[in-house]
Amino acid sequence: MITMKDIVREGHPSLTRSAAVVEVPLSKDDKQLLEDMMQFLKNSQDEEIAEKYELRAGVGIAAPQLGIEKQIIAIHFEDIDGKLYSMGLVNPKIISHSVEQSYLSSGEGCLSVDRPVEGYVPRHARITIKATDINDQPVKLRLKGYPAIVFQHEIDHINGIMFFDRINTEDPFNIPENSSPIQ
Ligand SMILES: O=CN(O)C[C@@H](CC1CCCC1)C(=O)N1NCCC[C@H]1C(=O)Nc1ccccn1
């Protein structure tokens, strides 16, 4: 099972390199990795398991965070209106996005960053993603709100981008034109 010791931290080269496209149909190993990543997220959100294995609760994880430079991400969370987002995707791409931006009013963190980094992380408010799922099926997702933020955070990992790379260093709490807060 994946635990925190498997998650590489800030400074590890995998976090700032672009990950490789994954061959489809998925190999047995890539399927297993996706399943393990999904299980990690579920475990991390289960109070007992998280306490027992000292897991930090996460809603998403990307293979580069495990030192595996492949375009593989897993997402598991329920959004405010109770919709469950639980999926493993390979080769995710943002194929279109809004001009409007949005950001989490609480800022962002990362399981690979063991320190708080203050500031708003401006992202696209609405995105359309294309990817392939664990059963080799094509997936097209239109997202907004918190789900859009989570998917962008994970896709950034695939491209070697960390959330703090997007914070305005002069004025971390600067609110860009045409952007609105989430939560
Ligand atoms: O790349 C992936 N990561 O780095 C895990 C991150 C991904 C989220 C950060 C902002 C958008 C996606 C993550 O999940 N967190 N960041 C650090 C500690 C908190 C934790 C978190 O937000 N937990 C959470 C939130 C709601 C409900 C349950 N748990």
Ligand code: NI
């Ligand atoms: Ni992260």
